[in-house]
Amino acid sequence: MITRQVFLWVGFVVAVVLTLLPAVLLDGARAEDATPTPEEYVGHVGGDSQLLQPGEFELDGRRQSCGQRPVVIDNKLDDYGAAYPGFLIMNPRLLDKVSTPVKQWIFAHECGHQFRGPDEETADCFAVQRGRRQGWLLPEGLEEVCNFIAPAKGDSMHFSGSHRCEYMRKCYADPTVR
Numbered sequence: 557m558i559t560r561q562v563f564l565w566v567g568f569v570v571a572v573v574l575t576l577l578p579a580v581l582l583d584g585a586r587a588e589d590a591t592p593t594p595e596e597y598v599g600h601v602g603g604d605s606q607l608l609q610p611g612e613f614e615l616d617g618r619r620q621s622c623g624q625r626p627v628v629i630d631n632k633l634d635d636y637g638a639a640y641p642g643f644l645i646m647n648p649r650l651l652d653k654v655s656t657p658v659k660q661w662i663f664a665h666e667c668g669h670q671f672r673g674p675d676e677e678t679a680d681c682f683a684v685q686r687g688r689r690q691g692w693l694l695p696e697g698l699e700e701v702c703n704f705i706a707p708a709k710g711d712s713m714h715f716s717g718s719h720r721c722e723y724m725r726k727c728y729a730d731p732t733v734r
């Protein structure tokens with residue numbers, strides 16, 4: 557998650573799964589086996605949600621890849637993007653409102669959760685280092701990302717936007733990939 561800064565990897569998955577898949581759980585599957593597949597997610601959300609194969613998703617005409625992870629398009633998501641273990645969710649309705657580097661940073665942040673787990677700062681760092689390496693995140697773009705997350709308030713669990721930004725600037729400048 558980007559704006560709420562809450563990556564409810566376990567809680568949200570379990571909550572949705574309990575709603576979606578009572579049959580599976582009643583069959584005695586363990587909760588960690590019951591993460592929804594992208595197909596199940598699309599089936600649950602319905603509407604114009606859509607499942608894209610790995611590498612099919614584009615932002616402003618640029619193909620986005622996150623290893624072999626598929627992308628679900630969900631314009632009703634309450635955030636710009638999200639990640640489940642195994643797939644990403646992107647919300648074009650909100651993504652349309654931000655610049656290209658910010659869009660790509662959001663995708664890369666959610667991709668970071670795929671490879672680095674639920675920690676927000678680690679996902680932020682993954683995203684900016686990937687952007688630097690791949691050439692789509694210049695210092696100006698990083699400033700746009702900082703402005704984008706600036707309004708996010710910190711709480712006991714999450715750093716405020718300015719703290720996240722400070723950390724991302726360090727990661728961006730750090731030649732060691734984290």
Ligand SMILES: [Zn+2]
Binds near residue numbers: 563665666676
């Ligand atoms: Zn996140």
